[in-house]
Amino acid sequence: MSIQWFPGHMNAAKKKAAEQMADVDVVIEVVDARLPAASCNPLVEELRKFRQRPCLKILNKIDLADPNATAAWIRHFEQDKTVTAYAMTTKKQSDVAQVIGKARKLAPHRNEPTKPLRMMIMGIPNVGKSTLMNALLKRRVAKVGDEPAVTKTQQKIYLDINTAIIDTPGLLWPKIEMPSDGLALAASHAIGANALIEDEVAEWLAELLLARYPELLAARYKLKPEGMDGVAVVERVAQLRGYRLRGGDWDYEKASHMLLQDYRSGALGRISLETPETRAAALAVFMEEERVKAENAAAKAAEKEAERMKGKRGT
Template sequence: MSIQWFPGHMAAAKKKAAEQMADVDVVIEVVDARLPAASCNPLVDELRKFRARPCLKILNKVDLADPAATAAWVKHFEQDKDVTAYAMTTKKPSDVAKVIDKARALAPHRGVPTKPLRMMIMGIPNVGKSTLMNALLKRRVAKVGDEPAVTKTQQKIYLDMNTAIIDTPGLLWPKIEMPSDGLALAASHAIGANALIEDEVAIWLAEELLKRYPELLKARYGLKVEELDGVGVVEGVAAKRGYRIRGGDWDFEKASHMLLQDYRSGALGRISLETPETRAAALAVHAEEERVKAEAAARKAAEKEAERMRGKRGS
């Protein structure tokens, strides 16, 4: 299943962000610590690099992610000299308190009343941008909700005389190239429910958990994971929780929802759906698949052209 989601307000948000980037000193990009690369919007990199703006990349929800994977991602991102990576959770005030100082370090020439530090918070839907902004300001100024795309307009607010913050709507990109990225984003609640089939997302997540964290499935649901595939895991959740529909069959839909909720809430444990190594491997596989597709398309086009020329000569 290929998941795509790019509501109309996101196109407008992209245009507005591009216009504002000229007047921004530091981009604060918030990503999901459980899938730091899949939740990086390539449009953010494109816009900030065009204006040569440094980036504070915040790996939010670190309390839900695998600590070892998070440490590897921080090291990976900081290979870019213009990026500072910071793993944190907006649930901890002590984590939030460090954000502004880290941003100031990226633009030491700003941060006084005559030249206030101007920061733009960017990221995909439902990664905690608005929660972060509210925490920084210590008051509720941005809408927060457990649904993607709650924030739909951009707003600029002064933290103090020396610091201004621009909050932006959650922004995906027009085409998610790798199907696994769309599924990971859907599992992590970054994509609207109208753009996905929850059962299929749950099966994909179950298969990932079987590969990466089978012991967590055992601990949470008491499953014999050695005997299961993704469908079997969801059915096992239904059996363990007693989810049945009329007629006695397992309620696959309810079990799928429960598995996704347990992952999203952290009830399953601390989980990361990618590491720098698995990301590199997935990109290599995707590149090879695209190469094969391109070659097949080229052959088909050449055959069609040859057939057209033969027909032309015959006439």
């Protein structure tokens, strides 16, 4: 299943962010620590590199992510000398308190009333941008909700006379190339419910958990992972919770939703959907598949052209 979601307001947000980037010193990109690469918006990279702006990449929700995977991602991102990576959770004020200092180190020349540090918070929907904004200000100025795309417009606010920050709407990109990225984003609640089928997302998540975190599935749902597939895991959730339809069949849809909720809330445990190694492997497979598709398409086009020319000579 290929999942795509790019509501109209996101296109307007992209244009506004491109305009605003010229007047920004540091880009603060918030990503989901459970899927740091899949939740990195390539548009953010494109815009900030065009303007040559440094990036403070915040891996948020580390309380939900596998700590070993998070450490690996920090090392991976900081191979780019224009990036400082910081793992944190907005639930801890001590973590939030370090954000401005880390951003200031990326633009040390901006630290006075005539030259305030200008930051822009960017990222995909539902990764915690607005929550971070509110935590930095220690008051509620940005809308927050457990749904993607709560923030629809930009707002600029001064933290003090030396520091200004712009909150932007959650921004996806027009086409998610790798199907597994779309599924990971959907599982992590970064995509609107109208753009996905929860049963299929839950099955994909269950397959991944069987491969990487079978012990967490076993503990949560009292199952034996050996020999199971994603469908069997979802069915086990239905059995354990007693989810039945009127006719007596298991309520697969409700069980799928519960599995996703258990992952999103952390009830299953600390889980990362990707590591730098699994990301590289998935990307290699995707690129090979795309190469084969391109070769097949070229071969079909050549065959069609040969048949056309043959028919033309025959006349």
